[in-house]
Amino acid sequence: MAAPPEEESLGALVAQASNHISTLVRAEIELAKSELKFDAKRVGTAAGLFGVAAFMLHLCLILASFAIAYGLVQLGMMQWLAFTIVTAFYLVVALLLGFVGYRRLKGLTGMKRTARSLKNLKDVVDLEAGEAAAVNGRAPRPSSAGAVGHHHLPVTGEGGPGRPSPRP
Numbered sequence: 001m002a003a004p005p006e007e008e009s010l011g012a013l014v015a016q017a018s019n020h021i022s023t024l025v026r027a028e029i030e031l032a033k034s035e036l037k038f039d040a041k042r043v044g045t046a047a048g049l050f051g052v053a054a055f056m057l058h059l060c061l062i063l064a065s066f067a068i069a070y071g072l073v074q075l076g077m078m079q080w081l082a083f084t085i086v087t088a089f090y091l092v093v094a095l096l097l098g099f100v101g102y103r104r105l106k107g108l109t110g111m112k113r114t115a116r117s118l119k120n121l122k123d124v125v126d127l128e129a130g131e132a133a134a135v136n137g138r139a140p141r142p143s144s145a146g147a148v149g150h151h152h153l154p155v156t157g158e159g160g161p162g163r164p165s166p167r168p
Contacts, residue, residue, distance in 0.1 A: 065086050065090070068086050069086045072085060072086075
């Protein structure tokens with residue numbers, strides 16, 4: 001039987017808290033797994049339905065193409081010419097869409113802002129490690145993943161780094 005909370009040692013309380021936190025984390029992970037599995041099934045079903053719909057639309061496009069070509073034949077055009085006109089129309093549309101897609105890809109910047117942000121973060125972490133080493137009189141430690149987000153910039157005033165103080 002556990003002792004009343006007033007009589008338990010600090011170590012026992014920390015152990016209980018640690019146990020509760022790890023149980024909570026495991027439960028959250030299991031919840032996330034089950035939600036992800038459920039969502040993955042729904043996404044798979046939706047993707048299959050979209051695939052069938054796209055295939056059926058493709059069949060409709062083929063049938064519409066024949067209908068347009070035979071409509072042109074009924075208007076007095078030779079059969080080969082009617083089908084050539086429909087084919088040329090689709091070829092022009094495909095080329096235009098390909099050109100627009102190519103132009104859209106050509107404008108990609110390659111995550112320049114993210115790369116610059118990561119470089120600045122690395123510089124700040126390296127600067128902080130160098131300053132800490134100079135203060136403590138030892139060699140700087142290499143930064144680790146745990147150090148991300150724990151950097152501090154020198155404050156030049158109450159306005160923050162690089163901002164003037166609001167006081168005159």
